[in-house]
Amino acid sequence: MTPKKWAMALLALLPLGAGAAMPTQLAGVLQRRLQGDRSGACIAAAVIDGGVTQAYVCAGGGRPRIHARSAFEIGSISKTMNAFLLAQFIGEGRVTLDTPLAQLLPPGAQVPQFQGQPILLRHVVTHRSGLPALPPGFAPPDMDDPYAYLDENLLLAALAQTTLTQAPGKHFEYSNFASMLLSAGLARLGGEDYETLLRERLFLPLGMRSSFISAPAAGLAPVPGHMSNGRVTPPWTFGPNLAGVGGVRATLGDMVAYVQAQLGLRNSSAAEAIALTQQDVPTDGEPAMGMNWIKLPLGSGTVLLHDGGTGGFAAFAGFDRARGRGVVLLSDTAIPDIVEIGAHLFDPTLPLPPPRRLARPPAVLVDALVGDYRIDDGQRLRLLRRGSALAAQVDGQPRLALGYDSGGDFFAATVDVLLRPQREADGSYSLQLHQLGGVRIARRVGAVAAPAPLQLEPQALAGYAGDYALLPEFTLRVYAEGATLYVQGSGQPALAVTAVEADVFVAAEAAAQLRFERRDGRVVALVLKQNGQELRGERR
Template identity: 35%
Template sequence: MNRKLIAIALLAVAGSTSAASPALPPRVDAAAQQRVNDGEYPALVIGVVDGDHSQIYTYGKLTDGKAPTADTVFEIGSITKTFTATLLAEAVTKNELRLDQPVASLLPDFKIPSRNGKPITLGELGMQDSGLPRLPTNFHPAHMDDPYADYSLDLLKAFLATYSLPRDPGENYEYSNLGAALLGYALGRHAGSSYDKLVQAWIFMPLGMDSTATTIDAAMRSRLAQGHDATGKPVGNWNVNLFVGAGGIRSTGNDMLRYLKANMGLTPSPLYTAMQLAQTPRTSGPGPENRIGLIWMTQHGPDGDVIWHNGMTGGYASFIGFTADRRHGVVILTNTATDVDDLGFATLRAAWPLAPAHKNVSLSTQVLDEYQGTYRLSPAMLLNVFRADNQLVAQATGQGAFPLYASGKDEFFASVSDIRISFKHDAQGKVDTLVLHQHGDHVAPKLSTAEADALRGNKEVAIDPATLGNYAGRYQLAPNAIFVVTVQNGQLMVKLGGQPSFPVYASARDRFFYRVVDAKIDFERDEHGRVDALVLHQNGADKRAPKLGD
């Protein structure tokens, strides 16, 4: 998730456009209209800055049949993080805080992890190299359609008090919603207030962003676009609560254009010095072409640098960016969880490729099952592809799982990034390869079950049915996250919360491994030999779940 003194005059607003103004490249206008026509985006709002000219373009329709406007409200997701960075930078320019100041100094009632005597600093939270993971290991949503709603302050404190950093703070970039959320919370505490009140007082009000908020009122809610997942299904809004500084802001095209122009220095604002401080590149970011300042990314290219960030929630996606010469900028908001980054970069870079339109199609579970398996992208990187109910899902080694959506038989795309996957068949018609299309084409052969097990150090052994029955039961991983273990036709099955059941395979008595994901489960026994807990081993973390009584 993601980043918000003088009120600015109302910006010119265009309705749905069939012919592009000079501010928006014709190819971007055409692509946006085509994607809306194909149903990829229900509604789309694009705000463009081109020198002294600015314009807002709207496409598509809302659920009431009306066209979106520059005042339609969207979740902006992780662009929220740039607002959090601005708050930090403003406190630094006011000499209230330092970038090398330990976050623990703002949160004396927390136990913040450190490594080799190096504490996590405020600047490292902003530069996303604190050593904290993307999400805490005790993050177990009760409802995946509102994943942050039930994560509490007590859970955050418990995680931080027991987490061991895998590397020194400042050593390597790792995108972290947790780190941005912790930074936002700490800044609110430092101000003797809350993040919500601080961002309202320091950014929204001075910039005249009166339709931007973390908690929306009835007037804003009446203009809120209905969110959709990548398949076009309507979804509810996220309640990010403790993670508000990482992704909790809602806003409009008009307000985000105000924010964009303030960051570009095109409108007078006392925040501009802080905004420049946040934008200044400091260390390596994601990929060789990106460097990161305080949350803001700077992408280097032959035609100049672009300063940018993006965002996505369960039902919305967003992009904000501008050229380093501060002459061209764009903000994009849509009400579906489908990436809009290529539209943003193509607005700012003439040679940036536009992804082909993705029209989601439905494939039978029988067809989806043909794609399941483990594919080798490199000696150290495997890609698991599996079906969860009617959804194909992929997970690379050490990374989170993400859904894949079919645009045709053998052709899939991911809404979370500019990823496309093509499946290939052998002479007998069986799927034997996938090609990952992301920054080039990467061929990954499909491994046999034995090959995949061997690469992960797994070897299946037989367990008698009576012993399998000992593991059946319910195990509490978190207050709202329960493992349900059953035996079905001689196969041990494990289900976590609202997720589907997946088979696990024995490598020894009480030791099992998944094949759909890179994870293992060990069962523990009490002094009488009865199974009384399980331990999930995944992504370097060990999570224990005691067995519940009948």
């Protein structure tokens, strides 16, 4: 289940491209991404564009360990199915998007409000409930299966201890906590266990006979998930009625059927509710949302998508109904760039992420990162030096040695932990902590040994001005106004950037770094680094 903080899901400075034809050699695309990748992942993929093209490819080459009867954990793509059930109950007149969440929960449930403003169902399916990413006090006894110990009683007890710090609907904050509450509420509203509701209302009407939560069909082969060192990791399990947060497993064929239904290519009793989940749910700010579908521009159209990630899996599903195109990716290893791969399959002018290879972390980066951090849910994270590398320790968890890869990420090889450094406007670093099916932010505790932002004269800033072509159809314009430098991508609003060292600027709003290159003292190119990827553009 991955709350990607959707500005992080795709390059926030880059739009999806102009809609070039999708690749015809799907297996070749996957081989270019996976060959030599540190993860050892295997990916099952499908592109829907008139017909259906499928491929099964592994990082090590050779015969894939996955096949058509392999069932993968799809993680947070399950939330779009949660939204489907809600849409059916809306169609039946039993609730609306303006129904308070409290009405779906047991009588007496203590649901927080903010200055009298309740959490509505529209807030939950657009991730604006105000509830935190995880229940307060969430402390899994088994990190390999972190959600197994949770039940509805524990969830409601955590809810009673939760205080909203902002009005529901105000800000996007991805919340697995809210999605589990909705899942339990839908099962209560439907009068059946959650798996039965999904099977009878969605899976059977769409012919998804190999999809399940805890009861696989005969002859199905549930795929084991893998850590990046190849270790098999146990499947994630959920309380019987909490699985709408990320508990569905499915084969590639079933996910193709699901995306075909989203494209309107399968007539069934589910069609009306599916269409309702795709309608705009008005929000205050980005990202644009349907009901648990993220909406991103693709040329003159729109792609609706969701990704998913559990301890040993990554998944992606996206579609453009107007153009009849869809993409499905199912990985048996939790790779960090599943959305970027999916975006490339929609539009090959977008860069395909390169293989992630083991690398030595820069000594200056290690020096800058050592220290204590506070995670946004209150836990403390400590980074310690371990020779030329780093080790990490979260409160209550064992100390972990961290590897480093060519994408700039630190990772633990044996457990579900990935740390992505983010440069801040003051020159220091914060961290994205990818763990437990989510993304949380860890910020420095106490004094930060970082230089103050550089103050550059307008004449010096003007030396960076110019147009930099990062992609065939995307140019980054750089210009100065007074004492501020701005960057503006094609068709995008301008963002102010801050100098943190010589020729290095940070766009904190987009979690991006710009490094300018010089030749004979003159700026000739820039490199945009964001989300573990780099794009270089020559100055025109």
